[in-house]
């Protein structure tokens with residue numbers, strides 16, 4: 678397909694990556710997020726150790742990697758939900774390390790959340806309103822008190838209703854969020870994130886638990902964020918989705934960024950294939966490995982019976 682026939686957002690995003698070296702930490706022409714030397718340790722385990730990474734504005738960037746690679750921990754740090762042991766990062770040129778989650782959201786960097794048990798017991802519209810309040814760092818229940826807050830409340834409700842319509846959730850307005858299907862929950866998570874008019878939307882596994890019937894609709898909504906001028910960074914295990922919607926892919930393994938590049942080439946990169954295979958614990962065991970494990974188990978049993 679020629680760039681001219683692509684939607685404006687997609688064409689511009691692809692143009693920005695044209696000719697870019699596919700290597701970890703490669704500089705981007707207009708980064709919205711720049712990360713340097715971010716480290717997070719849990720006891721003896723270094724869960725995140727990202728030297729340098731840049732996220733291009735106006736693009737859809739996927740963050741992939743095997744289980745336990747550190748993707749969620751990295752996401753949590755960038756959005757103020759976890760503290761980094763070391764490192765700095767800037768959003769729109771402003772230092773963001775040590776900034777609390779709601780202030781990060783207010784600056785325009787918002788992540789989606791899976792519906793927790795508590796949120797499932799609220800209605801869809803209440804979830805949306807809560808999205809606005811929590812991004813402002815305000816108390817939700819104080820926001821429900823009539824009078825002083827009413828004007829602001831009306832505005833928030835109107836905005837929530839607009840978004841619910843856009844995400845085709847308006848018929849579910851007064852249903853409990855817990856009664857939504859997997860795909861509808863994902864739509865609600867995305868709609869809720871948009872309550873704060875983010876510039877960078879960070880999606881945590883947007884396709885997890887989504888019925889194939891809703892896949893295209895969800896993909897369409899993510900692409901639309903880019904058409905509306907937002908930047909998207911998402912963590913995802915579904916490689917079809919990654920291939921379909923991302924302009925650029927960043928790969929993490931064992932806490933580090935090990936590769937970057939356009940979707941097709943990065944997924945066939947030897948380092949990436951190795952990282953996934955190395956982390957694939959379900960792979961069939963070789964005959965020697967099976968025998969070794971058997972001996973180990975027998976030795977354990979022997980030890981136990983003599984103790």
Ligand SMILES: Nc1ncnc2c1ncn2[C@@H]1O[C@H](COP(=O)(O)OP(=O)(O)OP(=O)(O)O)[C@@H](O)[C@H]1O
Nearest residue numbers: 719722723724742743744745746747748749750751
């Ligand atoms: N709160 C914690 N305490 C101790 N270890 C943790 C904690 N959170 C994460 N870890 C460890 O840090 C490593 C990275 O985990 P993380 O969840 O960030 O990986 P991930 O790439 O998001 O994995 P997945 O794709 O399975 O969600 C893992 O080894 C995990 O066990």
